[in-house]
Amino acid sequence: MDYETPQFFRxxxxxxxxxxxxxxxxxGNPDWEPPQALREGLTSYAQADSSEFQYPxxxxxxxxxDEIASRRGVKRNQVIVTNGAGEANHLAMSAGxxxxxxxxxxxxxxxxxxxxxxxxxxxxxxxxxxxxxxxxVAPDHVxxxxxxxxxxxxxxxxxxxxxxxxxxxxxxxxxxxxxxHDAVLVSDEVYDHFDYGGNFSSALxxxxxxxxxxxxxxxxxxxxxxxxxxxxxxxxxxxTAALFExxxxxxxxxxxxxxxxxxxxxxxxxxxxxxxxYQDTRDRLTRRIKMFTTALDAAGAAYTKPxxxxxxxxxxxxxxxxMENVETLIDDAGVAGMPGEAFGESRADWLRFALVxxxxxxxxxxxxxxxx
Amino acid sequence: MDYETPQFFRxxxxxxxxxxxxxxxxxGNPDWEPPQALREGLTSYAQADSSEFQYPxxxxxxxxxDEIASRRGVKRNQVIVTNGAGEANHLAMSAGxxxxxxxxxxxxxxxxxxxxxxxxxxxxxxxxxxxxxxxxVAPDHVxxxxxxxxxxxxxxxxxxxxxxxxxxxxxxxxxxxxxxHDAVLVSDEVYDHFDYGGNFSSALxxxxxxxxxxxxxxxxxxxxxxxxxxxxxxxxxxxTAALFExxxxxxxxxxxxxxxxxxxxxxxxxxxxxxxxYQDTRDRLTRRIKMFTTALDAAGAAYTKPxxxxxxxxxxxxxxxxMENVETLIDDAGVAGMPGEAFGESRADWLRFALVxxxxxxxxxxxxxxxx
Numbered sequence: 001m002d003y004e005t006p007q008f009f010r011x012x013x014x015x016x017x018x019x020x021x022x023x024x025x026x027x028g029n030p031d032w033e034p035p036q037a038l039r040e041g042l043t044s045y046a047q048a049d050s051s052e053f054q055y056p057x058x059x060x061x062x063x064x065x066d067e068i069a070s071r072r073g074v075k076r077n078q079v080i081v082t083n084g085a086g087e088a089n090h091l092a093m094s095a096g097x098x099x100x101x102x103x104x105x106x107x108x109x110x111x112x113x114x115x116x117x118x119x120x121x122x123x124x125x126x127x128x129x130x131x132x133x134x135x136x137v138a139p140d141h142v143x144x145x146x147x148x149x150x151x152x153x154x155x156x157x158x159x160x161x162x163x164x165x166x167x168x169x170x171x172x173x174x175x176x177x178x179x180x181h182d183a184v185l186v187s188d189e190v191y192d193h194f195d196y197g198g199n200f201s202s203a204l205x206x207x208x209x210x211x212x213x214x215x216x217x218x219x220x221x222x223x224x225x226x227x228x229x230x231x232x233x234x235x236x237x238x239x240t241a242a243l244f245e246x247x248x249x250x251x252x253x254x255x256x257x258x259x260x261x262x263x264x265x266x267x268x269x270x271x272x273x274x275x276x277x278y279q280d281t282r283d284r285l286t287r288r289i290k291m292f293t294t295a296l297d298a299a300g301a302a303y304t305k306p307x308x309x310x311x312x313x314x315x316x317x318x319x320x321x322x323m324e325n326v327e328t329l330i331d332d333a334g335v336a337g338m339p340g341e342a343f344g345e346s347r348a349d350w351l352r353f354a355l356v357x358x359x360x361x362x363x364x365x366x367x368x369x370x371x372x
Numbered sequence: 373m374d375y376e377t378p379q380f381f382r383x384x385x386x387x388x389x390x391x392x393x394x395x396x397x398x399x400g401n402p403d404w405e406p407p408q409a410l411r412e413g414l415t416s417y418a419q420a421d422s423s424e425f426q427y428p429x430x431x432x433x434x435x436x437x438d439e440i441a442s443r444r445g446v447k448r449n450q451v452i453v454t455n456g457a458g459e460a461n462h463l464a465m466s467a468g469x470x471x472x473x474x475x476x477x478x479x480x481x482x483x484x485x486x487x488x489x490x491x492x493x494x495x496x497x498x499x500x501x502x503x504x505x506x507x508x509v510a511p512d513h514v515x516x517x518x519x520x521x522x523x524x525x526x527x528x529x530x531x532x533x534x535x536x537x538x539x540x541x542x543x544x545x546x547x548x549x550x551x552x553h554d555a556v557l558v559s560d561e562v563y564d565h566f567d568y569g570g571n572f573s574s575a576l577x578x579x580x581x582x583x584x585x586x587x588x589x590x591x592x593x594x595x596x597x598x599x600x601x602x603x604x605x606x607x608x609x610x611x612t613a614a615l616f617e618x619x620x621x622x623x624x625x626x627x628x629x630x631x632x633x634x635x636x637x638x639x640x641x642x643x644x645x646x647x648x649x650y651q652d653t654r655d656r657l658t659r660r661i662k663m664f665t666t667a668l669d670a671a672g673a674a675y676t677k678p679x680x681x682x683x684x685x686x687x688x689x690x691x692x693x694x695m696e697n698v699e700t701l702i703d704d705a706g707v708a709g710m711p712g713e714a715f716g717e718s719r720a721d722w723l724r725f726a727l728v729x730x731x732x733x734x735x736x737x738x739x740x741x742x743x744x
Contacts, residue, residue, distance in 0.1 A: 029426035029427060030422075030426070031422075031423075033422050034422055034425055039419060040418075042414065042417070042418035042633060043415055043418040043419070045414070046411045046412075046414035046415040046418065046637075047411060047415070050402075050405050050406055050594060051401075051403075052597075053406055053594065053595045053596070053598060054401035054402070054594075054595075054596045054597045055401060055596045083455055083627045083628075083630070084627070084628055086625075086626070086627055086628035087627050087628075090625065090627075114625060114628075117621075117624075117625045118625050118626075121621075121622065121625050121626075222425065222426075223425045223426075224425070224426045224427045225424075225425055225426045225427045225428050225629065225631070225633075226425060226631055226632060226633060227627070227628070227630065227631040249489075249493075250493065252489075253458075253489045253490050253493050254458070254459060254462045254493075254626065255458055255462075255599070255627070256455075256456055256458035256459075256486075256599070257599065258455070258599065258631075259455070259598055259599040259630075259631035259633075259634050260597035260598060261414060261597075261598060261631075261633060262631050262633060262634075265418075
């Protein structure tokens, strides 16, 4: 949602002031219904005994941690429930930076801008690995950038803004690089339910004391404003048990605990929601991707083939993704996207389009007509 | 709620394993009903359009910030809604420590232990001002401890664990000391609705660029697990506007935003809840205080006269508040309190009793009988 990028505000403001109808493909908020059981869970909680309105355990409701652990194939004592994936990533990066030697955090460019802000908040030096031409991250390229100074590597799969999903071989190689450089891989997997090709592979599948996995229910249950996420730390009897301890202390001292009503509702929804709910959202997005990339083809655009997540990164011929062209596209085509420069240098002349709007078809038609 | 103090866990565990009935006067969770409008607000939110389930503004729902600003007599642009007072205090201390010169944070002893943990998390040196014999903090004593190295002073009024409420003259003097030493006063006022003598005076009444006020709805609405708090920063056109900016950035990068359902419910409850709700809780606690201090008198105990908040700090003759005596009191009297050492040195041989249990009368009778 890019609150921190001035570009985000500028584009939204420009689109709002435009004298024509504009399809918003800037915001990353799901536009579909949450699971019905989530509404039921919150409604039921609102009538609970008032003792249930008091502090939950600092690291999260035990039932919810059990449910997460069981679904992810880890132990409950590896799980901390957080205020969304935002806090989970902050805690993971902070613990990794504290516990591993080195002053550097390695990120992939194009990058989700919050990672950069969080690294800077920690006082870390930031190095970037440019994404390969196909949008994936090549472990060889990471090996060129990583050094003894690297304490943390952060990746996001399925990826925002590129829409790629890293295969198991990439995840294994990344964890291996973290191990061989005395660093930790933080794998942010908030889009794991939006894997269209079936290629998603969690870093949890690589058993290692050098990886932390973060996630949330913000996207999978369409509740970005509720703030329920989690981090899964390495096994507690291993050599990196201090990562969990550090994160637990920091979470306790900064947030005390996450909000209990939403934890309770998510726990209820996890139990009651059928797999068809998630399949339906995937089907909806698959249709939108097809519609949108067909229009991109008609417009002669280059784009990273979307394998997961909500976004398409595209480049139109002779129309670099500058802020000026973003404004032109709003005025002349009625479609608002984000300039690539908001996500770093490697795709600075591309444009990011979010597919979380029911008006993807309209946008596709407008772009095809404008560029066609 | 003292999650971080090993003593808290130890006492609770000991009380749970006792072979007799024990009145829990350890936990600080309100035991009464939240406002009815709070339940209604959450129930209604659970059926809202799913667009209302997405990210609120990072610094909080605008309506809620307006309502807080109007009640506190400040501008909306001074207010950040946080994940409870816990995060508000963390942000305030962190921003103060970053923006003011010096490596030291000054606290009052006895102390709410989280303040110490937060200061340590920031890497600050911690100095303590012992509370005066009457439980208040004497500005003269603060003047003796404060130095050019002081960046932040943190106070809590009404006070946990002492139960005192600082008068306006104290608040003015404390803000004055912050001003004259190029520091910031952080005044944590979460118990402001529990002022039994009418002496409470918010630091907001002292107009200054050198004070931040923190608060939450956890106590006033009996929802410690919901996590809705706020911080009020100095005026944004003043010399310390950077405090707000720093806190806003840190909040955004660490939590992204607070949980929206609870913000919406609290906003509704603020509008719909009559003053009688708060008066009823005060009346209830006033009765409990009278019952409990009468028993303390019968037991020959010394105690700090409760003026506000939930707690009574007491010392029984020949029965110092060690962990051993806490256990004896559980076994022999059936009352669980907290050892004074959990809150620092100046009241290490006292005991803290929380009055947020419907069984205060039973506890009072047991203590009077045991010591009488």
